[in-house]
Amino acid sequence: MTAYSGNSLKSGIKILIKKQPYEVYSSEFIKPGKGQAFVRIKLKQLLTGKLFFKTVKATDLFYSTDVVDIEASYLYNNGSIWFFMHKKTFEHISVLKTFLFGYEKWLTNLSSCVITLWREAPISVRIDNFVQLKVYDVDAVISGDTINSDNKLVTLETGAIIRAPLFIKKGDYLKIDTRNGKYISRIVK
Structure with a gap:
């Protein structure tokens, strides 16, 4: 285990606090x-996905954790368990829905993602910040009703519903x- 002092914490370092894994997002x-000098750090609790700020002394010690990130592809799910395939070993990995943190609505077959393992068990799944999805269904818009609304509800191929422009x-x-579920642009293929 590597030891870090409070003033050596940098973005991306994964540490243990009270026997729980955290990732440092930023430090000041x-x-x-x-x-006395101190450090204000922004942390993500890897088991819950929650972000928060913590102030520590510059001389406090923190220890690294045995967190491993692996690249995987999404295969399928049964409603409570999502199944992925490790890209290098082709081993199947099962992940509980709670560790997807809402990203499950953006996954399509063979979507690339990063699975974080702690003590050889999956604790989170991250996907790209932007995904390309096909529109499955659109809400009907009444002709001439553009004054009351500048967008409509759209159902995507994964079942997710978002707001998109009328066209x-x-x-x-x-x-x-995927971070906020907002429409960015239409893709011409």
Whole structure:
């Protein structure tokens, strides 16, 4: 295990706090005019996906954790368990829905993702920030009703429902931001 002092924590480092794995998102070293230096860090709790801020002393020690990221492809699910295939070993990995943190609505067959393992068990799945999905169905828009609405509800091939501009029609491909579920653009193929 590698030890890190509070002032050596950098973005991307994975550490243990109270026997739980965390990932450092950002850190800011602060040396006030009076008093002891401290570090304000933004952490992600890897088991729950929650982000929060923590202030630590610059001299506090933190230990690295045995977290491993592997590249995988999505295969299928049974409603509560999602199945993936390791890209190098072709081994199948099963992940509980709770560790997908809402990303399951953006997964299509063979979607690439990164699975985080802690103590050889999957604890989270991350996908690309942007995905391309086909429009499966669109809400009907009443002709001339563009004053009340500038967008409509669209159902994507994965079952996810988002808001998209009025010109989007069934069969179009859309670029979607998976972090907030928003329409980015239409893709011409």
